[in-house]
Amino acid sequence: MKTASLTSIALAAGLLAAAPAHAELNVVTTTEDLAALAREVGGDKVKVESLSRGYQDPHFVEAKPSFVIKLHSADLLIAVGRELEIGWLPPLVNQARNAKVQPGGEGYFDASQGVKILEIPTGQLTRAMGDVHPQGNPHYWLDPDNGLRIAKGIQKKLSALSPADAAYFAQREDAFEKRLAEAQKRWDAQMAPYKGTKIVTYHRSWPNFVDRFGLDVIGYVEPRPGIPPSPSHTIDLINDMKAKNVKIIMVEPYFDLKTPNSIARETGAKVLVMAPSVGAEKEITDYISLFDYDVKLLAAALKETTGR
Amino acid sequence: MGLRRPSRTVVLLSFVVIPLFLSHAAGAQEPSPSPSPSATASPEPVASPEPAPAPPVEVPPGAEGAGGPSGPLPVYGGAAASSKVFNPDIAVIGDFLGAIGKNDSPFATPSLELHEAEASLQAIVDPYARADFFLTFGHDEVGVEEGFITFTSLPGSFLLKVGKMRGSFGKVNQMHNHILPWTDRPLLVQNLLGGEDGIDDAGLSLSRLFPNKVVFLEATGEVYRGETGVFHAPRRGDLLYVGRLRAYRDLTESTNLDVGGSVASGHNDLAAQRSEAGLDPSGFTTQLYGFDATLRYRPLRRAIYKRLLARTELVWSRRQQEAGTAAAFGAYVSLDYQFARRWFAGARWDRSDRADDPALVDKAGSLLVTYWPSEFSQIRAQYRHTAYGEGIKANEVLFQLLFSIGAHGAHTF
Numbered sequence: 001m002k003t004a005s006l007t008s009i010a011l012a013a014g015l016l017a018a019a020p021a022h023a024e025l026n027v028v029t030t031t032e033d034l035a036a037l038a039r040e041v042g043g044d045k046v047k048v049e050s051l052s053r054g055y056q057d058p059h060f061v062e063a064k065p066s067f068v069i070k071l072h073s074a075d076l077l078i079a080v081g082r083e084l085e086i087g088w089l090p091p092l093v094n095q096a097r098n099a100k101v102q103p104g105g106e107g108y109f110d111a112s113q114g115v116k117i118l119e120i121p122t123g124q125l126t127r128a129m130g131d132v133h134p135q136g137n138p139h140y141w142l143d144p145d146n147g148l149r150i151a152k153g154i155q156k157k158l159s160a161l162s163p164a165d166a167a168y169f170a171q172r173e174d175a176f177e178k179r180l181a182e183a184q185k186r187w188d189a190q191m192a193p194y195k196g197t198k199i200v201t202y203h204r205s206w207p208n209f210v211d212r213f214g215l216d217v218i219g220y221v222e223p224r225p226g227i228p229p230s231p232s233h234t235i236d237l238i239n240d241m242k243a244k245n246v247k248i249i250m251v252e253p254y255f256d257l258k259t260p261n262s263i264a265r266e267t268g269a270k271v272l273v274m275a276p277s278v279g280a281e282k283e284i285t286d287y288i289s290l291f292d293y294d295v296k297l298l299a300a301a302l303k304e305t306t307g308r
Numbered sequence: 309m310g311l312r313r314p315s316r317t318v319v320l321l322s323f324v325v326i327p328l329f330l331s332h333a334a335g336a337q338e339p340s341p342s343p344s345p346s347a348t349a350s351p352e353p354v355a356s357p358e359p360a361p362a363p364p365v366e367v368p369p370g371a372e373g374a375g376g377p378s379g380p381l382p383v384y385g386g387a388a389a390s391s392k393v394f395n396p397d398i399a400v401i402g403d404f405l406g407a408i409g410k411n412d413s414p415f416a417t418p419s420l421e422l423h424e425a426e427a428s429l430q431a432i433v434d435p436y437a438r439a440d441f442f443l444t445f446g447h448d449e450v451g452v453e454e455g456f457i458t459f460t461s462l463p464g465s466f467l468l469k470v471g472k473m474r475g476s477f478g479k480v481n482q483m484h485n486h487i488l489p490w491t492d493r494p495l496l497v498q499n500l501l502g503g504e505d506g507i508d509d510a511g512l513s514l515s516r517l518f519p520n521k522v523v524f525l526e527a528t529g530e531v532y533r534g535e536t537g538v539f540h541a542p543r544r545g546d547l548l549y550v551g552r553l554r555a556y557r558d559l560t561e562s563t564n565l566d567v568g569g570s571v572a573s574g575h576n577d578l579a580a581q582r583s584e585a586g587l588d589p590s591g592f593t594t595q596l597y598g599f600d601a602t603l604r605y606r607p608l609r610r611a612i613y614k615r616l617l618a619r620t621e622l623v624w625s626r627r628q629q630e631a632g633t634a635a636a637f638g639a640y641v642s643l644d645y646q647f648a649r650r651w652f653a654g655a656r657w658d659r660s661d662r663a664d665d666p667a668l669v670d671k672a673g674s675l676l677v678t679y680w681p682s683e684f685s686q687i688r689a690q691y692r693h694t695a696y697g698e699g700i701k702a703n704e705v706l707f708q709l710l711f712s713i714g715a716h717g718a719h720t721f
Contacts, residue, residue: 053608056608056611057612060611060612061611063720064556064564065526065556065721066557066564068524069519072465072517072519088718091719094460095467095517096460097460097465097466097517099436099461102461104435226683227682228649253609254609254610256613
């Protein structure tokens, strides 16, 4: 009997000793962009999973129970914030049975803290304006400068959760910053000839992107955010595009192409299915390749339509 | 339940706008004693076209993520308004129903009615809990449909809810009217669960997650006062018990299967009657057993245009009566298909015995079409043919207009 209990104590001690000193942090993000940035900073000290896919409309993700399981075991939840996920994230967090990822918990990080937010509405808001975001446009990750700010935020958060790895995260962040700076030079060079070019987009997903690369959005396929295209608005848009000689329509991969295509036929514009997120296309595997893809696609189309 | 009902998909306005909403609601609903109500409807500078610049207010940590904003906020209504950041999310949903056609049964609904106005108040209580209140205003009654606190930070994969709530029996019993894919509720709700509210009572609900790699598995145990639907507790100790086991699995990224088994057991109305008459109520109980299965399909790239939800629910009732046990059964099968961004088509087959007289069997079939002007309103028409157990046949077209204002929290899946 005594031997048995001694053996079990020894076994238990052995099991405890076998556990790694620093288990990797379990990070769950709402979007693939945040997952990609968390991987840049976290390296092999983190296990990162995104709830939504890059080809999915991030406003309309379903709050599937399988996501509850992922959040249950998460050490850190990184959200886009600015109410992008308000239709689906709160019930998941409520059911996660994980104190860490509750709002205000040590493992909850709103990536919009400290980034440059555009289109923060002023004055009175009503839903007559459509699906407006009262805290500004949540598609802010589409500016590489914001990408860097998010990465720095994640670095701070990961270092707080795992102080022993702080130097590792700092070094990873630094390496990413350098690579991103190099890439930005490349993108700026590709886009430089087209500064001020007028374009149309489907949804207001691109303000940070067009702001960064100096494009001018003169209208949207949606009459108001979240409201599907209407015939009268489409006719107005066609006339406006003809008058201003607009030749590019940028569309997110989750929207139907029927209306953009018919606008393109009327105006001679080109419809570009752009990637709003990492994972929207197979080759877009990280944050830098997201911009590589979009800039290449856009620059080629701009070259063709402007002749510059 | 799919993401297709307005309230659920709602990308909600933060409570930044709630002060606005409140001032408008006040203006609309309470006639002002002042001779110029329009001037006094909004006592704060909220409604003025150009609000005066005010110092920014910082949202406290903890508000974000649960529907609350973060970072600096514009201040509406002056410096005292900083307290408003703690206001709960407020929303009101109107459920307007119409019916045409012939229905001579006692279950006929009115030609026109504001069936329900549901006001919701939702917020985080403290770092350990959140609270949700759903107050319903019917044609001639007001009630707390649900009002409960949820403890979100318990150890051991537990989630505890305390208050008045819809019991975790099957699927349709847990759903509010405005998220149903129909204008009405299936026959088994009336016949076996005891009316529109079904099991909706004061009590405690403890559920546990069993994390594993294969399937989402959740077990829920609930205890209620026992005064709801078909249940009537004659004595303080005669509680109503509800249990549910739910399993969910993603079959592909677009398709998933959700199955559940439920039980409920408590005293029935005969027990209450006997108790009032001074007789022993023991043994006069009702047991309910339920099974539900839901198959969902929603392609991620076209999530806003296309989805399918197929659901069935079966309920068996065992009601102890003076003459012995009455065994009744009810079931429905429902299909709901979104075929365009704003359009849904649906069908439902329905049958149910009556709990107290299983020889009476009601049957119905429905066809539905739903149109969404936006995420915040929906128009629905339902053709329903019903054959009631007494031999009455009804052919009706039921209409529904649902409209939502404010910030209604997203519903669970």
